[in-house]
Amino acid sequence: MRIRTMAAGIAAAASMTFSGFGYAAAQPGDFSTLPVDPNLITDSLAYSAAPPVINPNGQPGVETVYTHRDGSRTITTTVLVLPDAQAATGALDGARAALGTVANGKSQPVAVGSGGTMLTGMSSDGSQSVTLLSFAEGNTATTIEFAGAAKDPAPEDLVLELGRKQDTAIRDWQAA
Amino acid sequence: MRKIGMALAIVAMMSGSAATAQTAYAAQSSHDTNSYTQPAVPVGPKVQMFDCQGGTGAMGCGAGFFWRDGWRGWGCYPC
Numbered sequence: 001m002r003i004r005t006m007a008a009g010i011a012a013a014a015s016m017t018f019s020g021f022g023y024a025a026a027q028p029g030d031f032s033t034l035p036v037d038p039n040l041i042t043d044s045l046a047y048s049a050a051p052p053v054i055n056p057n058g059q060p061g062v063e064t065v066y067t068h069r070d071g072s073r074t075i076t077t078t079v080l081v082l083p084d085a086q087a088a089t090g091a092l093d094g095a096r097a098a099l100g101t102v103a104n105g106k107s108q109p110v111a112v113g114s115g116g117t118m119l120t121g122m123s124s125d126g127s128q129s130v131t132l133l134s135f136a137e138g139n140t141a142t143t144i145e146f147a148g149a150a151k152d153p154a155p156e157d158l159v160l161e162l163g164r165k166q167d168t169a170i171r172d173w174q175a176a
Numbered sequence: 177m178r179k180i181g182m183a184l185a186i187v188a189m190m191s192g193s194a195a196t197a198q199t200a201y202a203a204q205s206s207h208d209t210n211s212y213t214q215p216a217v218p219v220g221p222k223v224q225m226f227d228c229q230g231g232t233g234a235m236g237c238g239a240g241f242f243w244r245d246g247w248r249g250w251g252c253y254p255c
Contacts, residue, residue, distance in 0.1 A: 039249075041248065042247075042248045042249040043248065043249030043250050043251065044249070045249065046245070046247075046248065046249030046250075068245075068247075069245070070245055073247060146247075148247070152246070152247075154247055155247055155248075158247050158248060
């Protein structure tokens with residue numbers, strides 16, 4: 001199950017932010033290498049990646065869906081590259097406004113990137129567990145969604161580990 | 177007469193040898209060459225907790241963990 005509303009929220013916030021801004025501050029290059037493969041922190045064969053979606057919802061960035069080999073878990077990483085840090089923060093604020101779609105959601109700040117937040121809960125129909133990690137890093141806004149069986153939520157340590165690796169990858173990309 | 181003396185001397189010598197041999201045997205038998213091994217004290221039954229699958233831990237997983245293909249792939253996960 002995908003939480004489309006969150007991506008839409010980011011896109012909407014980003015769209016509003018883009019008015020009056022250009023893309024000059026966004027780094028050129030191939031965004032497809034930005035998402036961190038979760039196999040780096042698993043047994044290295046657990047997930048297969050779908051082809052990355054470049055500029056999802058018309059926004060500069062990338063989205064990649066990783067599916068567990070048993071088909072019961074997905075990790076969706078979305079990195080939007082916005083004009084500046086303010087736009088990135090605004091995009092995350094917009095995304096969080098859409099988090100009400102997660103039933104019984106519990107939100108907590110986490111030490112990942114800037115303004116890192118982790119939301120855990122259930123999908124609106126209660127069929128799946130959902131964990132959403134969101135954070136900004138410079139001019140990027142990142143969300144990582146973990147969806148699994150209702151009784152098999154993503155472990156917090158896994159969420160944080162992947163989030164921190166993603167944050168590091170973004171910083172390295174920005175510094176390059 | 178000379179033959180009688182000779183015979184007595186031989187008998188005396190043989191008796192002495194036999195007595196010496198007996199003493200030597202007695203000395204030898206005083207050492208117990210059979211080593212006695214203390215039987216091992218039986219160790220009490222070891223208590224090993226069952227894991228959540230009712231076994232004692234597959235793939236080296238400890239009690240309370242079991243082997244499955246989880247978020248991190250194959251590994252030991254808490255029950």
